[in-house]
Amino acid sequence: MVESRSATQDMLYLVTWEFIESAAPASAEKAMRMLRDSVLPGLRKCAEWEQQGRILGGGSVVGEKASVVVMRAASNEELSRMLRSLPFWGLMRMKVTPLEGFAERAAQEEKSVARLEELHKQGLLT
Numbered sequence: 001m002v003e004s005r006s007a008t009q010d011m012l013y014l015v016t017w018e019f020i021e022s023a024a025p026a027s028a029e030k031a032m033r034m035l036r037d038s039v040l041p042g043l044r045k046c047a048e049w050e051q052q053g054r055i056l057g058g059g060s061v062v063g064e065k066a067s068v069v070v071m072r073a074a075s076n077e078e079l080s081r082m083l084r085s086l087p088f089w090g091l092m093r094m095k096v097t098p099l100e101g102f103a104e105r106a107a108q109e110e111k112s113v114a115r116l117e118e119l120h121k122q123g124l125l126t
Contacts (some may be wrong), residue, residue: 010072012056012099013079017092019065034091042088054082070099 025031046069049055058069073079076098083094119125 010074011076011079012101013071013073014068014097014099015071015079015083015094016068017066017094020091020093023091038087038091042086045086049082 025034043060046055046067049071054072056070056072058067060067071079071082073082079096083089083096086092116125
């Protein structure tokens with residue numbers, strides 16, 4: 001039988017973000033300020049999370065103003081706090097997809113098979 005992750009383990013999330021074009025600066029000076037004050041510190045924070053094991057993989061999408069990462073957090077609330085702490089939070093459209101481990105899914109499917117087999121034995125499924 002496949003063992004599932006313990007309840008104390010962190011959850012995994014697929015997180016994507018892309019630059020909101022309406023947030024584009026109107027001048028070169030504003031663009032430099034945005035890069036210096038928001039984008040670069042945000043990327044450094046992501047690199048720090050990567051070193052800490054909070055970002056497990058992914059990165060910036062080549063040729064686009066977007067990133068795709070797999071993140072680890074204890075809860076939805078913790079992940080939300082982490083993302084909202086990024087200096088570029090207000091400049092990006094974020095999408096978060098909670099992930100389920102393969103062992104957890106296999107355990108669920110094993111239970112489903114057992115239930116279906118029992119119903120079949122009882123003649124309730126053909």
